[in-house]
Amino acid sequence: MGVLPLQSHDSGGRLYIVGTGPGDLLHMTPRALKALGEADCVIGNGFYLDLVMPMLAGKEVVRSSMGKEVDRASRALALAQDRIVAMVSGGDAGVYGMASIVLEVAERSGAKVAVEVVPGITAAVSAAARLGSPLSGDYVTMSLSDLLTPWEEIERRLDLAFRMRVPVVLYNPRSRGRPHNLDAAVAIARRHLPDTTPVGVIKNAYRKGEERLITTLGEFIDHFAFVDMHSIVFVGGEETRIWRDETDARGIITPRGYHRKYVY
Amino acid sequence: MGVLPLQSHDSGGRLYIVGTGPGDLLHMTPRALKALGEADCVIGNGFYLDLVMPMLAGKEVVRSSMGKEVDRASRALALAQDRIVAMVSGGDAGVYGMASIVLEVAERSGAKVAVEVVPGITAAVSAAARLGSPLSGDYVTMSLSDLLTPWEEIERRLDLAFRMRVPVVLYNPRSRGRPHNLDAAVAIARRHLPDTTPVGVIKNAYRKGEERLITTLGEFIDHFAFVDMHSIVFVGGEETRIWRDETDARGIITPRGYHRKYVY
Secondary structure (H helix, E strand, O other), rough: OOOOOOOOOOOOOEEEEEOOEEOHHHOOOOOHHHHHHHHHHHEEHHEEEEEEEEHHOOEEEEEEEOHHHHHHHHHHHHHHHOEEEEEEEOOOOOOOOOOHHHHHHHHHHHHOOOOEOOOOHHHHHHHHHHOEOOEOOOOEEOOOOOOOHHEEEEEHHHHHHHHOOOEEEEEEEEEOEOOOHHHHHHHHHHOOOOOOOOOEEOOOOOOOOOEEEEEEOOHHHHHHHOOOEEEEEEEEEOOEEEEEEEEEEEEEOOOOHHHHHHOO | OOOOOOOOOOOOOEEEEEEOOOOOOHHOOHHHHHHHHHEEEEEEEEEHHHHHHOOOOEEEEEEEEOHHHHHHHHHHHHHOOOOOOEEEEOOOOOOOOOHHHHHHHHHHOOOOHHHHHHOOOOOHHHHHEEEEEEOOOOEEEEEEEOOOOOOHHHHHHHHHHHHHOOOOEOOOEEEEOEHHHHHHHHHHHHHOOOOHHHHHHHOOOOOOOOOOOOOEEEOOHHHHHHHHEEEEEEEOOOEEEEEEEEEEEEEEOOOOOOOOOOOO
């Protein structure tokens, strides 16, 4: 590896920002497990720390609350001045995770700490595997949380995304604090896609309580109660179809376009 | 795990479609390594088989050529009638990988084979980690290969994608067979984004010969020769910035929006 991005003047300390994947140790990379193993101190939200508990024996563990991301980032950089710190972040830390805020705080504070982002399996990809191949090619990743992005901006992006007529993956699709964002997103999708468009939902991918739902855009409204913050929603593109085995839905397939080139 | 999607009447055989991640065994999940370990037979394109060579001792290995994906899918399903087969696919098999064509062939042939997609780290995510946090939130994933999608359709999608003003990740950005697709994509980006927009390129992420480039949309044209088919290109969104340490570029950051909510 010739490239060592994100390095700075080495103070002896180091901060790994580690994507834990969907939450099951079987889906965490050896590189991520090794970073946890090396760390003197592991910091993260309680939900993700609990998922990697078997790796934490003998380490200093700093539990941080959801919503305290800026504090957590500052604390991790301060701790990493003179020791090895691993910050855990669900899925991949670079996708709706902790990587950006840590780097932003490092940039503003001028912290001379070596930082390494260790990639993980992001929720779009782990949930997709449980549905078959709903993404396959071009797709759009969106979050319906308006905590950090104004809702008007999210609506503007959703409109363009659904006009692409490729699959759209929705993170943070529904919470008690914002139950109607999903309704609004589906209404935007229906402007541009037919009601027969497949929709898939995976709840708790590769975790306890995993469940899935396969429906269509027109009927999805009857199933909103199924969707929560631990769910990922897939709205198909114009070529996406439900893979049926007689009457059962086996999964969702977005073809890549081999049918335009080959007979099979 | 209550959910067993993609299952069918069990013939005794089984097909794992395994995402190998960027190519380094350290970035393949234990679940993926276990699927290779269980397999009697491993099938794939030579490039990806070579990357997992240490896992193949004592197994039947079926090498298939690039461009022969339909044949490879049919062959894998036929082999999986009565044994355990693992098909390897770079990155995640569900993103520009082999999952969709295998499921399409299974659907059309009515093959009664249990199929499981084992997720891997897709190239957008592994390459992003080498740049810092260029994605962070909403983003669009596109391929510039027009082998399976008509170029006019790719241009239509690119125009909408860049109008979203979120980061856009380009897979298959440039090959000898289509050197000008990248020029056209950058011209479309420049309709909607200023020339100061950060652009990052990672070549061979986590593989031998890894290299990176950080530039801007306006200056990217001078660096097209750097880009090849083993590269991933990131075009930033309207909030993306280059993270500088004095004059050196340390990476690329797309802030998630904490600056709209907090002072830090």
